[in-house]
Amino acid sequence: MSIQSLSPSSALSFCRNSPSAVVVTVWPRAFSQVQKVRDWLASSEAEVLLEQEVRLKPRSGVATAMALYLGEDWIHSNCWYGESPLPGGPPPPPYAGAKWKAALIFTDDEPIQKLKVFVVDSAKTNGALWRGKYRIREDLRGEIGGLGNCCLHLTDDQSSTLDSWDPSKNAGGYNCDSSYAFHCARVLLDESSVALLDSLEYHDDNEEAFRSTWEEYEKWLSDPNENIGTAPKYLL
Numbered sequence: 001m002s003i004q005s006l007s008p009s010s011a012l013s014f015c016r017n018s019p020s021a022v023v024v025t026v027w028p029r030a031f032s033q034v035q036k037v038r039d040w041l042a043s044s045e046a047e048v049l050l051e052q053e054v055r056l057k058p059r060s061g062v063a064t065a066m067a068l069y070l071g072e073d074w075i076h077s078n079c080w081y082g083e084s085p086l087p088g089g090p091p092p093p094p095y096a097g098a099k100w101k102a103a104l105i106f107t108d109d110e111p112i113q114k115l116k117v118f119v120v121d122s123a124k125t126n127g128a129l130w131r132g133k134y135r136i137r138e139d140l141r142g143e144i145g146g147l148g149n150c151c152l153h154l155t156d157d158q159s160s161t162l163d164s165w166d167p168s169k170n171a172g173g174y175n176c177d178s179s180y181a182f183h184c185a186r187v188l189l190d191e192s193s194v195a196l197l198d199s200l201e202y203h204d205d206n207e208e209a210f211r212s213t214w215e216e217y218e219k220w221l222s223d224p225n226e227n228i229g230t231a232p233k234y235l236l
Helices: 008-017 028-043 058-068 096-105 128-144 159-163 181-189 191-199 204-222
Strands: 021-026 047-056 113-121 152-154
Touching: 008 021, 008 047, 008 113, 008 181, 021 028, 021 181, 028 047, 028 096, 028 113, 028 128, 047 058, 047 181, 047 191, 058 096, 058 113, 058 181, 058 191, 058 204, 113 181, 128 152, 181 191, 181 204, 191 204
Parallel strands: none
Antiparallel strands: 021 113, 021 152, 047 113
16 A cells, blocks of 8 residues: 555545545544554555544534535434444434434544544555445454444445546536545545534534534535635534
């Protein structure tokens, strides 16, 4: 595995324009296992272009899940809850699925939640990342004794989609799909986005402020032509 050192802005550009761009995120729950992820990337012949640590407050988990899985119904319905029930039972609405995911991926006892983000060029992997993702997730989960998919987020193979993308016909195009690298990179590598997530802590007493800020942030995330560094601020 070769390692380069792109700036976050260059990594964002790579994720937007390269068919082989992949973003791998190690959740706080599995942060102690970062070296195992490095080893897995190396064995998969991945080229790591950027490795960056992101730090968030504990209650930022709900907004982080909503941002990375933007537009997915389970964030609200919590339809996958039965796969990994929580000891305290299912979270109540609103955002029940996001609350469930946050409980899986964020820890209970750390004042700062640390994520590790890898921007990867998968051109030489021959699909090894996607073939091996369930195995590495299970290996990591076994190491930490976690529940369900609590360790690793891997963006989808965007090669065929980007190869057929015609920007003259599809303004924004594939960039709006939350399962691809550019969306994930915007969420976790744009400093203004990270600053918002760090301040956007969900709890019952701030639901209205959370919702109004989230709606502005969602608009920003949904428009890939928004400039870097222009995510909204928390509307107190």
